[in-house]
Amino acid sequence: MSATSVIEEIRDLLKRHNGILLAHNYMRDEVQEIADITGDSLALSMEAARTDAELIVFCGVHFMAESASILSPDKTVLLPRLDAGCPMADMVDVAGLEAMKAQHPGVPVVTYVNSSAAVKAVSDICCTSANAGKVVASLPDREIIFVPDRNLGRYVARTSDKTFHFWDGYCPTHERMKPEDVLKRKSEHPDALFICHPECNPAVSALADHVCSTSGMYDYCRKSPARKFIIGTEAGILYRLRVENPEKEFILASPALICPNMKLTSLEDVLHALRTLSPVVKVPEEIRVPAKRALDRMLAIPRD
Ligand code: 13P
Ligand code: SF4
Numbered sequence: 001m002s003a004t005s006v007i008e009e010i011r012d013l014l015k016r017h018n019g020i021l022l023a024h025n026y027m028r029d030e031v032q033e034i035a036d037i038t039g040d041s042l043a044l045s046m047e048a049a050r051t052d053a054e055l056i057v058f059c060g061v062h063f064m065a066e067s068a069s070i071l072s073p074d075k076t077v078l079l080p081r082l083d084a085g086c087p088m089a090d091m092v093d094v095a096g097l098e099a100m101k102a103q104h105p106g107v108p109v110v111t112y113v114n115s116s117a118a119v120k121a122v123s124d125i126c127c128t129s130a131n132a133g134k135v136v137a138s139l140p141d142r143e144i145i146f147v148p149d150r151n152l153g154r155y156v157a158r159t160s161d162k163t164f165h166f167w168d169g170y171c172p173t174h175e176r177m178k179p180e181d182v183l184k185r186k187s188e189h190p191d192a193l194f195i196c197h198p199e200c201n202p203a204v205s206a207l208a209d210h211v212c213s214t215s216g217m218y219d220y221c222r223k224s225p226a227r228k229f230i231i232g233t234e235a236g237i238l239y240r241l242r243v244e245n246p247e248k249e250f251i252l253a254s255p256a257l258i259c260p261n262m263k264l265t266s267l268e269d270v271l272h273a274l275r276t277l278s279p280v281v282k283v284p285e286e287i288r289v290p291a292k293r294a295l296d297r298m299l300a301i302p303r304d
Contacts, residue, residue, distance in 0.1 A: 006267045007034055013274035019055035022047060025214040026236035026262035027059050040215035041113050042128040046299065048072050057273060059265050061086045065281040066117040070291050080269035082279040084261045089114045091169035092148035094122055100145060104165055109145045110135055111294065112152055117283045120291035126298040129198050130213035132156045134301050155198040155205055173234055173259040174199040181254035182207050185230045189251055195220060196232030204232060221245055234259045
């Protein structure tokens with residue numbers, strides 16, 4: 001089947017099922033190209049909560065499709081590749097988090113959305129990389145348990161006067177980028193700004209001109225008068241940065257910045273999901289209801 005006929009059938013099936021195709025900013029270029037909406041974790045969860053569509057095809061990883069199912073229980077949520085997981089999300093489980101809570105009784109748990117629905121269900125509030133600072137600041141408590149990303153947690157803690165208890169999780173893709181990679185790129189392109197994601201190791205973030213979520217990078221690079229940027233996040237972000245800013249240059253900070261899970265979903269997988277209306281991601285009610293509470297508390301915080 002030619003790529004054009006695959007895309008045509010995807011569009012036809014989406015129309016027939018009153019469906020919407022959401023794609024994370026790290027998806028393959030050709031998937032982002034046909035998506036109705038591309039965005040960061042926060043934008044996509046807000047869209048999943050708001051859309052009138054009856055079917056959501058989520059091109060991302062498992063926890064994102066779970067968030068869509070939690071927020072929109074009456075909609076069918078498809079994850080074209082059920083094996084697209086997130087190793088950072090898998091680094092924390094309910095038993096481990098309950099043990100940590102027992103060590104710090106009464107301390108609220110702030111959980112990065114890169115986590116399972118079950119972990120969200122035993123958390124007080126969620127956050128994304130776009131709103132983590134605001135979420136932490138919204139809590140009256142002096143102490144915070146922050147899971148699972150130690151790097152995002154440390155990044156937020158730098159500008160907070162609260163005491164943090166960090167879970168020792170991390171994103172293997174961002175962690176692979178070393179300060180030496182960045183320094184090499186900076187010496188090759190001394191006129192470029194370095195922008196990175198808060199999932200990076202603190203030694204890398206310390207070298208950045210700006211640290212932000214994936215959608216924050218689109219805003220920043222569009223508004224900045226600079227012409228050249230070294231980008232410290234997953235390679236998929238380059239697609240839209242280059243489309244939206246043809247006169248600017250974007251250089252990946254390290255060739256290691258490829259998340260294998262985010263690269264799994266192909267157009268053929270999307271088509272197969274729409275033809276078979278599977279695989280479905282559905283969070284059971286006993287987990288969905290408490291997990292939704294944590295997501296709703298986050299979504300109630302206004303976005304900039
Ligand atoms: P954001 O798109 O929210 O910045 O998240 C990055 C990420 O790692 C998603 O898996
Ligand atoms: Fe998980 Fe990192 Fe891949 Fe995002 S980029 S899905 S945090 S492993």
